[in-house]
Amino acid sequence: MKIARIREADERCGWALVDADDGRVQRIRAPFSHWASRLAGDGIDALDLNTASIDLADVQLLAPVDPSARVFGVGLNYLTHLTRLGRKEAPPHTIAYLKPDSALVDPGGVIQYPAVTRQLDYEIELVAVVARRLTDEEDATECLLGYTIGNDVSARDAGKALGSLDLFTQKALDRTAPIGPWIATLDTFGGPGQPERDMTLRINGETRQHDNTRNMIFPLAELLNFVDARVALRPGDLLFTGSTCGVGLEDGRFLRPGDCIEAEIEGIGVLRNSVGPQRILPPRRRNGRLGIP
Template identity: 70%
Template sequence: MKLARVRDTQGEVFWGRVADDLQSVQRVGVPFALWAPAVARHGQAALELRGGSLALASLQLCAPVQPGARVFGVGMNYLTHLTRLGRTQPPPHTIAYIKPASAIVPPGGEIQYPAVTQQLDYEVELVAVVARALGDEPQASACLLGYTVGNDISARDAGKQLGSLDLFTQKALDRTAPIGPWITTLDEFGGAGQPAVTLSLRINGEQRQHDNTDQMIFPLDELLNYVDARIALRPGDLVFTGSTCGVGLEDGRFLQPGDVVEAQIEGIGVLRNTIGPRRVLSEHRATGRLGSPG
């Protein structure tokens, strides 16, 4: 099933179960902390749905992120991507980073073009949503609620002046992490284990990325354990799982203001966003060493 976080016409935000035809939503009647860990065992019954169905068209989709949850990302996880960037051998392990809540962008929302970059890039990614603490679970993916779509917007020129990686500037910028449109529960992917679904990304209708999640260098269980060994994952946390080839860094075709970006993953749906105007810093802030106004 699909679970969305929505806002109604009175401004109230709540979780709901999306109907199979994607036309309506029924409200979840219990707190997230109660239903999220129980969905894998009890399915829809754990949601205790209440009230009548609401037309999805009358609601605003929010990013499917529970307030207080953390958003993690990992990199270097598709060999075709690394090969096109000149690396022929897989790395010994992944790298990870954290995105702040201010980076999150809802479905249909505007992605900010930050003032500190001239090379704004895109990366479609499968995003794992945690349902319960991993603890001593032998298969980490069994602790997931399901998956959603993420677009890991990145400032590719971050760190060039340093000659080294600057993940803070590259990956943590405000309003650069679209997530959505909803979560598809783990059972629709065959349960725990490595998912094998097609993912793709289009810019203004032109396909730029296309691959399958079975091509990950580091399987999902390994990625989850990597993060959890450093920061214990909690219910609601999200983990971006890396992206494939076709990004702007490979051919210099970076995102521009006004671009319409559509990230799509089989079994979940399409996450559509627009690139906003370049942010311009005031003169006294634009002289900082991290960048210059766009």
């Protein structure tokens, strides 16, 4: 199944079941908290669907994030990416961070080029969507609703003047985290376990990143347990799971205003976005202490 968050012509927002082949959606009447944890057991009956369907072209796809959810990310998770940046071996554990809801960008939406960077980078990532809290299950991925696509757009020059990592500037910038176009439920991936799906990112039609999620250093179950040991995951939470090689940091080809980005993951679909003009701060608000290049 594919489940999207949509905005209808009358401005109502909610969840819907997507039939991408027929180009139709059916609105889910119950709130996320009522059906997400039941979907694995009850299937489509858990959704309480509106009997009438709507043309997919007549609704706006929104980032498939419940309003109460948090968005987490992890890094250092593909060895090819690390070795191209000069690291010779896998790290002992991942690193994690939080993204504010103001960072999210809808499918088809415009990525804001922030004022505080000259090195805006792209990173395709598989994003896990949590359906219920973790308990003592053998495989932590049993807690998932499914997966969507994320583009973890990052300010690579953040923290250079400090000589240290500045994850707030790098990962939390307004309108820099496209997510979508919908959630492919766990059954689409054969149930719980480590996903093994090809992922590709293209800029203006040119392939920049290509890999398979089987190549993660830290598998999904380990990532979920890592985050949950620090911040207990809740239904609706999202987890960006790291990106592979081919990013702009490796060859200096960073994003530019006007670029069109397509992030594609096998079994989910294609997330398309464009890059808008760079945000300009008024002269009085620009100085060295703001960390603006």
